[in-house]
Amino acid sequence: ETLGVIGFPFSKGQPRNGTEHGPNVLREAGIITSLQSLGVNVIDHGDIEIEVVPRDEPMKNVRNPRTVAAANKKLSDAVAKLVKMNQSVLALGGDHCMAIGSIHGHAQVEPNLVVVWVDAHADVNTPLTSVSGNIHGMPLSFLLKELEEFVPKVPGFEWCKPCLSVRDLVYIGLRDVDPAERLIIEKFGIHAYSMQEVDKYGIKEVVERALNQVDPSGVRPIHVSFDVDAMDPTLTPATGTPVSGGLSLRESFYLAEEISNTGRLSVLDIAEVNPLLSTEDKRKLTVINTTDVSTKFYGYRRQG
Numbered sequence: 001e002t003l004g005v006i007g008f009p010f011s012k013g014q015p016r017n018g019t020e021h022g023p024n025v026l027r028e029a030g031i032i033t034s035l036q037s038l039g040v041n042v043i044d045h046g047d048i049e050i051e052v053v054p055r056d057e058p059m060k061n062v063r064n065p066r067t068v069a070a071a072n073k074k075l076s077d078a079v080a081k082l083v084k085m086n087q088s089v090l091a092l093g094g095d096h097c098m099a100i101g102s103i104h105g106h107a108q109v110e111p112n113l114v115v116v117w118v119d120a121h122a123d124v125n126t127p128l129t130s131v132s133g134n135i136h137g138m139p140l141s142f143l144l145k146e147l148e149e150f151v152p153k154v155p156g157f158e159w160c161k162p163c164l165s166v167r168d169l170v171y172i173g174l175r176d177v178d179p180a181e182r183l184i185i186e187k188f189g190i191h192a193y194s195m196q197e198v199d200k201y202g203i204k205e206v207v208e209r210a211l212n213q214v215d216p217s218g219v220r221p222i223h224v225s226f227d228v229d230a231m232d233p234t235l236t237p238a239t240g241t242p243v244s245g246g247l248s249l250r251e252s253f254y255l256a257e258e259i260s261n262t263g264r265l266s267v268l269d270i271a272e273v274n275p276l277l278s279t280e281d282k283r284k285l286t287v288i289n290t291t292d293v294s295t296k297f298y299g300y301r302r303q304g
Ligand SMILES: CN[C@](CCCC[B-](O)(O)O)(CCN1CCCCC1)C(=O)O
Pocket: 095, 096, 097, 119, 120, 121, 122, 123, 125, 130, 131, 132, 133, 134, 136, 137, 138, 176, 177, 178, 227, 229, 240, 241, 272
């Protein structure tokens, strides 16, 4: 089994510079060697080449649409190519708009995939419901078939055909959801385990229910889109939209271990590491904790 690593050095899905350095600070922290030490055959395919599209005027309030679209088209093609070569893929971000390219590319080869979205946020605003205009708060609206009729054409995204159904998506870690996002989640009955459910049922029960709801027969390829702001900000402070009361280190480890144990993790996104948004020691803490969770997704066993 080969694990292909792709860097997505990108920040234009949100306004805070720094997530373009995410892939490299994770590499410098030794994420590749940590994975290789698990006996995983890791190939680092380098970074997606990012081009800034000139005169990339906002479409209504959507910022950097063409630049975000062009970068994610490249990511989609790269992910599809690796999945087609039977590699599992670790995509290092970069802001969470990366999920547009990553999930789209994965779905071109594995249309039967399910998505586990681990995040403080639902990231399901449409270009019309978004208050911020930051595409990192909208990726799922570009991917969900049931939202297609509510999403306007955004310049550059002509390539991005919705490829996911709401019943194939489950959230874990929500604690900062916009009113319009809540409406969408309730209208379409999207499975969602917020931090309230994590407290109520415990992480074991939440992970069990989540996986059972999207894939009761336990056969479908899994795409995990992991926003590091799902974890408590005391653990991953170097991120753009921190929200208190997040997943503990052990809850994050357990979630990753259970996903790993399915043997069906196909693509993992690690999004929203922003080394510029904190002091040196907080940056170190963020990349160490992010790396430690990542190794659990790929078979690190706490029991030895
Ligand atoms: C909750 N939605 C936000 C944040 C999206 C975070 C994206 B992620 O990838 O980091 O998860 C925030 C919108 N609020 C901003 C403050 C005023 C109310 C709206 C948005 O910009 O859509």
